[in-house]
Amino acid sequence: MPASGCDAKAVFGLPEALDARVTHYCPGCTHGVIHRLVAEVLDELGLRKSAVGMAPVGCAVLAYDYFACDMVQCSHGRAPAVATGIKRGRPDLTVFTYQGDGDLASIGMAEIIHAANRGEKITVVFVNNAIYGMTAGQMAPTTLPRQVTTTTPDGRDPDLCGHPIRVAELVSALRTPAFVARGAVHVPGEIVRTKDLLRRAFRHQSEKTCFSLIEILSTCPTNWGLPPDEALRWVQQNMVPYYPLGVFKEPGGIDRAPKPL
C-alpha cells in the first residue's frame, strides 16, 4: 500500500492466479470473466500453488498464458483424459480442465463421460457458448434449434442435427457421485452465483469428495454477430430457457439403488 497517509484499502485487484496480461478474447466475450472467477476461487481456497490447468483446443487454447499456475495444453477434447493422467500420478495436485462446447461435448464426449463416471477428483469448467469460436462460427453440439451458424446457414434443424446437448443434465445422469451445476455470467447476480458454484466444485476436489463439473453459459459476440450488450441479453433470452441454471447433482444423499426402468 502506498505510504500516502490515507487509509484507502485495495478492495479489487488482479487475482494472483491470473497473469497480468491482456487476453486475446474479443470485446464482449465472457471467457475472460470465467477465467477471473476460476482464478479468484483458486486464490481464495489457497489452491494456486498446487493447481495444474488443462487448456483446451478452442478459443481458450491460450489459457496457458493467462492462468498463473502450471498448465498443460491438450489435444482437442482430451483434457479430461490428460487430467486423469495427472491426478492419478499426483493426487495432491489441484487439477482442472477448461473446455469449450465443441471440445467437451463433441469430439471429447467419451473422455468427459468416462472421467465423470470414474469419479476422477478433478474440476471441469465447461464453457458453453453455443458455437465454435476458434474455427469461426460453425455449429456446436450446444447450438440452439434454428440458430444460424456457418454450417447451419438456415438455422440448426433438429431433424437433421439432433437437439442441443444439455451437458450438465447428461453428466448428472451417471450413478457415480459428483457435483454438477450450471451457471451463467451475463448479469452480476449470476456471476456471483457461478463463482459460488466454482468454489464448491474446487472444494469438493480439495476435500477429495468427487468429480465436479460446472457448465457456464458464455457469449460469443463475434460469431453470433451481436454487439456485446445484446449478446448478454441473448444468453438470457435464448440460452437460459433451454439450459436451466442450478445445481443438478450433489455427491451426498443420492440413492444409489438401481432405478426401475
Next chain:
Amino acid sequence: MFEDRVTVLVGHFGSGKTEVAVNGAIRLAEGGARVALADLDLVKPYFRSRAGRELLAAAGVDLVAPEGDDAGDLPIVLPRVRTLCADPEVRVVIDAGGDDTGARALGSLSDLLGRLGVGFDLVLNFRRPFTPDVDSAVAMAREIEAAARLRVTGVVSNTHLMGQTTPAIVLEGCALARETAGRLGVPLAAAVVEERMRDAVDEAALGCPVFPVRRLVQPPFDQEGYRVPRSGPLFRVL
C-alpha cells in the same frame, strides 16, 4: 471511395477486398492521414491483410490483427478495433471476411459502426463463380447486410482474372457492377484497375472513378523482385 473516416469492405470470398483494403490504406497514409487497417477476416487465415504486415508497416499503416505468440491467426476481434473506430483522429479501413459468414463478425461491432455512419462498400468480381450475375450479387449484398446489421453504401467494381485480366473484362464487370449499384440504390463508388493496365482501359467508358491498385498480396511463387523474408505461412509480399 475511402471518403468516410471509417470504410468497411465486404464481398464474397476472393472478391478482392484485401487488395482494395491494403491499397486504400497505403494511399490514405501517403496522403498524410493516421491510418489503421483492421483485418477482420476471421474465416480464412490465408490470403488476407495480415500477410502484408511488413509492407503496411513500411507505409506507416497501423495493422490491427492478432499477431505472433499472443494470438497470431486466432480468429478473434481485437478490442483495439473498437477504440480506433471511435477515435476521430484515425482513418480506419476494415477488411471483413468473405460473404455473410465473414460479415457476421461485423455484427458484433454494429452498435458502434451504426452510430458512426461508416462507408460500407461491396467489392464485386463477376468472374468469381459465386457472383456470376447481378441477381446473385444483389442477393449476396442482402445477406451480408443482414449478418453485419449495416447497409451497403457503395459498390466497387473489381472484376478481374488476376494476371489474365483484359480491358474488356474490366469493362464488362463494371457494367454489371453499375447495374447492381442501381438495384441496391447506392452509387458505383469506383472501378478497380491494375496500375499496369491503366493505359489500356478506356476510363471514360467506366463511368466512375478509377481506383488504381498494385497487386500486393501474392503467394511466394508468384513474385518478382523484392521479397520480404518473413511474413505469413503462405506469404511473402511484393
Next chain:
Amino acid sequence: MAKKLMKGCEAIGEAAIRAGCKLFFGYPITPQNEIPEYMSHRLPQVGGAFVQAESELAASNMIYGAAACGERVFTSSSSPGISLMQEAMSYIAASELPVVVVNIMRSGPGLGGILPTQSDYAQATKGGGHGDYRVLSLAPWSVQEAADLVADAFDLADFYRTPVYVLGDGLIGQMMEPVEFPEDRKPLRPLPPKTWATTGWRGDRPRAVVNSLFLDPIKCEQQNAKLQARYAQMRAEEVRSAYYGDEGDLDVLVVAYGTVARVTLTAMEDMKATGLKVGMLRPITVWPFPRDALAEAAERAKAILVAELSCGQMLEDVWLSTASMRPVHFLGHQGGVLLAPEEVSAAIRDVAAGRSAEVRYAG
C-alpha cells in the same frame, strides 16, 4: 535374483515396475492383454495406479498427462490401438514428454487378425502421426531382451524427452522364456531433474507449461529445429544392432529383426554344413536405423536378403542404407503367417545360387 519363467507380456510389465513406473493406462486388445492385466495386479502392490481407459485415444492422453507432471508412465497396445494413439504421440513428441509405448504388433491393415506381424514398422520408424517427428523404436528378439529394452526405454525417454516405442511382434508378447532382472541396474545415462514438469508452481522456478502450439511460424520452425537436433543426437548415439555369422566375405547378408532374426539364426545353424558364408545384421533400434553397420556388412557381401513379417517395410531402409551397393532380395510373410527356418535357409540358398530375383525400389 534367480531367473523366472515369464511370458513376454509379463516380463515387459515387471521391467516397467522395476524401472520405477507407477502408472499404467491402457485399453484391452489382443495379443497384449496380459500387460494391462499384469499391471492391474502389480501396480497396487507398489502404490501405483492402473486405469482401464475408455479407449486408446484416452489412454494415450492419460500418459500425456502423467508424463507432463513428471511421472514415469507407460502404455501398451497392439496395432489398431496404436493407430488410435497417433494423435497423442504427435502431441507428446512435440511437447517433449517422456513416455514408453509398447506395441505388440498384430496383422493389418484394418482389423486384420491377432497373429504376429511386423507390419507397423513404417508407422514406428517414420513418425506415425502428423508433423515432423520421430520416435526412438526398440525391437527385442527375446523375452529377456524385451525386459532389458523396456528398462532402457524409460531412461532413453527421460533423457531425450521423447516417446520411446518397444516394438514386439505377437510372438514376443506371448512366448515364455527365462528372464532375469538385474538388482543393481544403473540408468543408461545420468538423468537430469524434470524441472519442466507441471508439479504446481510455487514461484521457485519458471511456470511449467506443457504445450505444442506455436502460432508464430518462426517459433514453430525453431521448435521443429530443436526436435530435429535431438533426433540427430539419437542418430549419433543411440543406434543399436547386432551382427551374427562369418566375419569375412559373405555370400549372403540377411537383415532381420525381432523374432524373424531368431528364425534366421536357426536357419543359419541348420545350413552350416552347406559351406555358404552367411551373416545376419539384426537392427535393435529400428529407428534410428543401423545404417552404418548395415553398409559396413554389405561391403563384405555378394547379396542382401531382407526377411520380415510385412510386405517389405524395413526393405526400404535397407535400400536407402546400402544405396544399390548390392542386389537386395526379399522374403516375407504377412497376415500372421510366420517364417519357418526352412524357408529362410531355402531363400538364402536361392540367393547364393542366383535363383532368386533381385527386388528394386518400385516407388
